[in-house]
Amino acid sequence: MNKKPNTSRRTFIAGAASAIAAPTIIPSSVLGADAPSNKINMGFVGMGNRGRGVMTALMNHKQAHGVAVCDLENSYKAPNGGSHQGVEAGLGLLNGANKKKGGAETGVKGYSDFRKMIEKEDLDAIMVATPDHWHALVCMEALRNGIDVYCEKPITHLFAEGYHLHREVAKRGRIFQVGSQQRSDKRFRHAVEIVRNGHLGKIQKVEVGLPAGKDSPQGETVGEIPAGFDYDMWCGPSEKLPFMPCRYHWNWRWHLSYGGGQLMDWIGHHNDIAHWGLGMDKAGPLSVEARNFEYVSELMEVYNSPRHYDVVSQYPGDIEVILSSRNTMGTKWIGENGWVYVTRGKIEASNPEWIATSGDQKNNNSTDFTFNPGDWKGYHPGNGHQSNFVQGVVDRKECICSAETGHRSATPGHIAYVSQKLGRAIKWDSKAEKVIGDEEAQKELMALPYRGDWKLI
Numbered sequence: 001m002n003k004k005p006n007t008s009r010r011t012f013i014a015g016a017a018s019a020i021a022a023p024t025i026i027p028s029s030v031l032g033a034d035a036p037s038n039k040i041n042m043g044f045v046g047m048g049n050r051g052r053g054v055m056t057a058l059m060n061h062k063q064a065h066g067v068a069v070c071d072l073e074n075s076y077k078a079p080n081g082g083s084h085q086g087v088e089a090g091l092g093l094l095n096g097a098n099k100k101k102g103g104a105e106t107g108v109k110g111y112s113d114f115r116k117m118i119e120k121e122d123l124d125a126i127m128v129a130t131p132d133h134w135h136a137l138v139c140m141e142a143l144r145n146g147i148d149v150y151c152e153k154p155i156t157h158l159f160a161e162g163y164h165l166h167r168e169v170a171k172r173g174r175i176f177q178v179g180s181q182q183r184s185d186k187r188f189r190h191a192v193e194i195v196r197n198g199h200l201g202k203i204q205k206v207e208v209g210l211p212a213g214k215d216s217p218q219g220e221t222v223g224e225i226p227a228g229f230d231y232d233m234w235c236g237p238s239e240k241l242p243f244m245p246c247r248y249h250w251n252w253r254w255h256l257s258y259g260g261g262q263l264m265d266w267i268g269h270h271n272d273i274a275h276w277g278l279g280m281d282k283a284g285p286l287s288v289e290a291r292n293f294e295y296v297s298e299l300m301e302v303y304n305s306p307r308h309y310d311v312v313s314q315y316p317g318d319i320e321v322i323l324s325s326r327n328t329m330g331t332k333w334i335g336e337n338g339w340v341y342v343t344r345g346k347i348e349a350s351n352p353e354w355i356a357t358s359g360d361q362k363n364n365n366s367t368d369f370t371f372n373p374g375d376w377k378g379y380h381p382g383n384g385h386q387s388n389f390v391q392g393v394v395d396r397k398e399c400i401c402s403a404e405t406g407h408r409s410a411t412p413g414h415i416a417y418v419s420q421k422l423g424r425a426i427k428w429d430s431k432a433e434k435v436i437g438d439e440e441a442q443k444e445l446m447a448l449p450y451r452g453d454w455k456l457i
């Protein structure tokens with residue numbers, strides 16, 4: 001991987017030890033919020049539907065300035081017949097966003113290789129919205145070049161990648177936001193505050209509901225590689241499987257070479273909230289066991305992630321957390337004095353007083369809660385999840401879902417896949433992030449089976 005010296009015009013403190021933790025954006029208090037040196041130059045990697053949506057949200061911050069976009073394809077149509085995606089679509093959106101802020105109509109550059117973008121552009125921050133198997137390599141390249149990172153969830157494809165990545169963030173004093181945007185939603189924060197302020201009493205169990213996997217191919221299993229598309233580069237560090245249209249774009253998620261199935265696609269959402277409520281953002285389980293993993297046998301050559309799954313974890317305080325495709329979608333904490341449940345657009349509780357609002361309670365549409373859960377307050381992201389990242393780049397304040405937090409939220413899923421493979425529960429030392437008493441499991445968890453010359457560390 002390429003490295004370049006961090007010679008950005010924003011680096012104003014040079015030297016040895018202090019340089020690692022020093023801010024790279026001169027604070028507004030020094031030069032004023034609108035000073036040119038406070039313009040945050042951003043690059044965007046991954047111009048699919050999600051990437052372009054997150055890019056637009058990031059650009060809503062007044063200090064964000066788009067410099068470059070990157071995608072392996074210049075232009076393509078979404079599989080479901082949706083909007084055009086790729087470099088051309090990204091350029092159009094980003095130039096438009098810059099123009100709204102008084103910038104030029106053109107000037108943003110397009111790249112097909114993120115390494116070239118990082119090497120050639122003067123970047124302060126990047127967004128990473130690639131398939132999961134690329135997250136760690138793109139993020140690490142940015143971090144080693146002094147660049148802050150917004151990365152979609154799950155933070156990494158493999159446990160070992162997250163283990164090394166969050167340590168690199170800490171070592172270099174970078175700002176990192178994981179795209180677990182539910183943390184920035186008022187319903188989720190209110191539910192967490194109910195739990196953290198003790199209204200449920202001692203927590204006994206947490207039920208985390210995630211989606212079931214696919215039971216049929218999501219498109220054609222036979223097809224030609226699109227003209228001009230570098231499929232070898234798309235596969236990158238992962239296994240180069242035969243090209244299938246149904247494993248392309250969105251649906252790469254369902255093969256474990258590129259994604260983690262529905263378990264890992266959603267663990268960074270609802271289990272992230274479960275951890276927040278349990279105060280486990282920088283900790284984790286005592287043990288993890290995969291149970292009842294069910295696969296669609298005739299689909300294994302196409303998608304090899306489970307259709308159904310249960311992951312049973314034991315946490316400190318004699319708390320059991322069950323992640324399952326058989327649970328109701330969302331997060332439900334159950335305590336000795338009651339329960340609270342939250343999912344997108346809905347919050348429920350055993351005591352209606354806890355979730356009372358001054359608005360439309362019948363349809364669960366209001367988030368104007370009249371109940372004050374107590375003194376413990378969840379991190380408030382300001383103007384939203386993406387804005388929280390850009391503001392973090394300015395203020396050098398840890399974001400609502402840091403690299404370690406996002407990694408910890410996904411860890412039970414990574415361990416569960418090892419548990420499923422080996423057929424046994426895994427005991428876990430969350431402080432050391434190490435398997436207890438099982439060398440085979442530890443080796444599996446820390447493996448980085450990259451293809452060719454790709455390396456993370």
